[in-house]
Every structure is written in C-alpha cells, then in structure tokens.
Amino acid sequence: MADVLLTGVAGFLGSHFADALLADGHRVVGVDNMITGAARNLGHLSTEPRFTFVAHDINNGLEFAGPLDYVVNLASLASPVDYSEHPLETLMVGAFGSRHCLELAREKKAVYFFSSTSEVYGDPLVSPQPESYWGNVNPTGVRSCYDESKRFGEALTAAYGRAGLADVRIARIFNTFGPRMRTNDGRAVPNFIVQALNGEPMTVYGDGSQTRSFCYVDDLIDGLMLLLFSDVTTPINIGNPKEMTILEMARLIKKTTGSTSEIVFRPLPGDDPKQRRPDITQARQRLGYEPKWTLHEGLVKTIEFFSGK
Numbered sequence: 001m002a003d004v005l006l007t008g009v010a011g012f013l014g015s016h017f018a019d020a021l022l023a024d025g026h027r028v029v030g031v032d033n034m035i036t037g038a039a040r041n042l043g044h045l046s047t048e049p050r051f052t053f054v055a056h057d058i059n060n061g062l063e064f065a066g067p068l069d070y071v072v073n074l075a076s077l078a079s080p081v082d083y084s085e086h087p088l089e090t091l092m093v094g095a096f097g098s099r100h101c102l103e104l105a106r107e108k109k110a111v112y113f114f115s116s117t118s119e120v121y122g123d124p125l126v127s128p129q130p131e132s133y134w135g136n137v138n139p140t141g142v143r144s145c146y147d148e149s150k151r152f153g154e155a156l157t158a159a160y161g162r163a164g165l166a167d168v169r170i171a172r173i174f175n176t177f178g179p180r181m182r183t184n185d186g187r188a189v190p191n192f193i194v195q196a197l198n199g200e201p202m203t204v205y206g207d208g209s210q211t212r213s214f215c216y217v218d219d220l221i222d223g224l225m226l227l228l229f230s231d232v233t234t235p236i237n238i239g240n241p242k243e244m245t246i247l248e249m250a251r252l253i254k255k256t257t258g259s260t261s262e263i264v265f266r267p268l269p270g271d272d273p274k275q276r277r278p279d280i281t282q283a284r285q286r287l288g289y290e291p292k293w294t295l296h297e298g299l300v301k302t303i304e305f306f307s308g309k
C-alpha cells in the first residue's frame with residue numbers, strides 16, 4: 001500500500017485517478033483549490049477511510065506531515081475556456097504549484113508525477129506526434145498560458161530529475177472524455193453532448209476539419225497508473241491514436257444521442273491546433289499500454305452521465 005498525495009483531485013481526471021489508486025489499495029490525500037474542481041466528483045469517497053481531502057491552493061506552498069511515496073500533480077485549468085478566463089492562475093500553477101509539489105517529493109523522497117499535455121506540441125507540424133517532437137508553440141498567443149505552464153512544468157520536472165533531486169514521471173495527456181466532465185467545461189465533447197441532449201445548435205468552431213484523437217477516461221487512467229508505477233522517467237504520450245475531425249465528432253454525437261439539433265459553424269478560436277494525434281509506441285513498448293474502449297462505447301457512457309442516468 002502506497003501513500004499518494006494527488007493534486008487536482010476534484011477535477012475530471014483527478015477524481016478518476018483517485019478512484020483507481022484507491023481501488024488498487026493505496027491511501028490517497030487529495031488536494032484541490034476547487035477553481036475548476038467539483039465536490040460532487042468526490043462525494044462517493046466521503047466514507048472511504050483511505051481517502052482524505054484537503055482544500056488548498058498549491059501555489060501558496062505544500063506541506064504534509066505524514067510519509068509519502070508519490071506526489072501526483074494534476075492541478076491545472078485544462079479546458080481552453082477555463083484557462084483563457086484564468087491565464088495567470090494557469091501559468092502560476094504550472095510554475096509555483098509544480099515547484100511546491102517537487103519540493104515536497106524531494107523532502108519525502110517520493111516519486112513526482114507531472115501531468116503534462118499534448119499542448120506542449122502546440123499546432124504540430126508532425127503527425128502523429130512522438131515524444132521526440134519539440135512542438136510548434138506560440139509563446140504569447142491565447143493558448144500560451146496553458147502550453148507554456150506545462151512546458152515549464154516539464155522543464156522543472158526534468159531538471160529535478162536530472163539533478164537527482166526527485167524520481168520523476170511525465171505524462172503527456174491527449175484529449176480525453178468521459179463522465180464527470182463539467183456541463184460548462186467548454187470542450188468539444190461535453191459541449192456537443194449537452195447541446196445535442198437539449199436540442200440546441202451544436203457549435204462546430206471553424207469548418208470542423210481540425211482533428212483530435214479522443215481517449216475514453218478509463219483508458220487514459222490505465223495509462224497514467226502504468227506510468228506512475230513504472231520506472232520510466234522520460235515524457236510519455238498517453239491517449240488513443242484514433243484520429244477524427246471535429247465535424248465527424250459532432251455528427252457522431254448527434255447520431256448517438258438521436259438528437260434533432262442542427263450543426264452550426266462558429267469562428268475558430270486563436271491558435272486552435274489543426275491536427276492532433278498521439279504516437280503511443282513508447283507507451284505500448286515500455287508500459288504495455290493499449291486503449292481498449294471503442295469511441296462508441298465511451299460516448300454511450302458519457303451521454304448516460306450527461307443525461308443523468
């Protein structure tokens with residue numbers, strides 16, 4: 001049984017990661033400042049003796065009295081709508097928040113796990129994106145608060161690792177969907193599902209020809225667990241390489257919900273990546289990772305969640 005401190009625990013991925021750790025028999029101290037987290041994501045853990053919740057902003061420092069084997073840092077504003085509204089908080093959590101987590105890991109001699117993102121590749125000119133690709137990032141554009149916070153977080157993690165100050169893991173997380181995303185999260189899948197269920201217009205940005213590769217949350221968490229308990233210290237892409245256009249995704253959600261909503265086109269936000277697809281060769285070979293859920297199965301589960309079933 002390991003002692004794990006997990007930041008961003010009330011978020012979409014954080015709460016699922018906590019569930020997976022608890023199901024494996026570990027103890028979890030969850031930390032969140034609730035800027036985008038939701039208490040209901042943790043409601044089912046209120047009677048779990050191996051789970052403790054601490055409301056705290058890791059930008060202000062991070063201390064913990066007991067022993068820790070792992071410090072897992074998922075604290076971030078991950079949706080383009082959220083990070084555009086809170087660019088400074090986004091930058092600071094990647095910088096100060098990460099530093100405080102790394103210092104705690106160093107003090108406790110714990111493994112440090114950093115949740116990075118496919119956004120480190122920016123608007124990639126190489127596809128699919130292998131970990132060796134350095135990316136094509138606008139350092140001052142509207143997405144830069146997120147991209148650079150994660151790039152800085154990776155650099156800091158790599159520097160601590162290289163200096164022997166902490167044993168580190170870096171996950172580059174690609175687009176993920178599933179239950180516990182927020183209705184007003186602003187990302188494509190929850191937007192389309194909520195719009196389709198309400199019979200409202202489904203808002204495709206641009207002409208919808210931009211691509212993403214969507215991974216169901218259970219598969220993503222499988223990959224994060226494999227990486228956490230591995231000895232792989234270099235960045236690893238975790239996601240599902242099945243690529244599709246955003247217009248295809250809108251049509252698929254319309255069909256799967258049986259909605260009569262019309263698909264409408266809205267302006268494309270700045271620096272929106274034209275393509276995104278993970279090369280998961282490293283995850284396959286070094287972690288034995290393989291996504292298992294079909295897009296249809298994942299969408300059905302997610303639609304059930306948003307329908308309140």
Ligand code: UDP
Nearest residue numbers: 080186187188189191203204205210246272
């Ligand atoms: N998108 C869209 N309609 C929406 C929300 C998003 O067409 O209501 C597009 C967005 O412009 C992007 C893609 O869907 O091209 C994925 O966006 P999301 O916010 O889910 O995540 P991203 O991959 O951009 O971080």
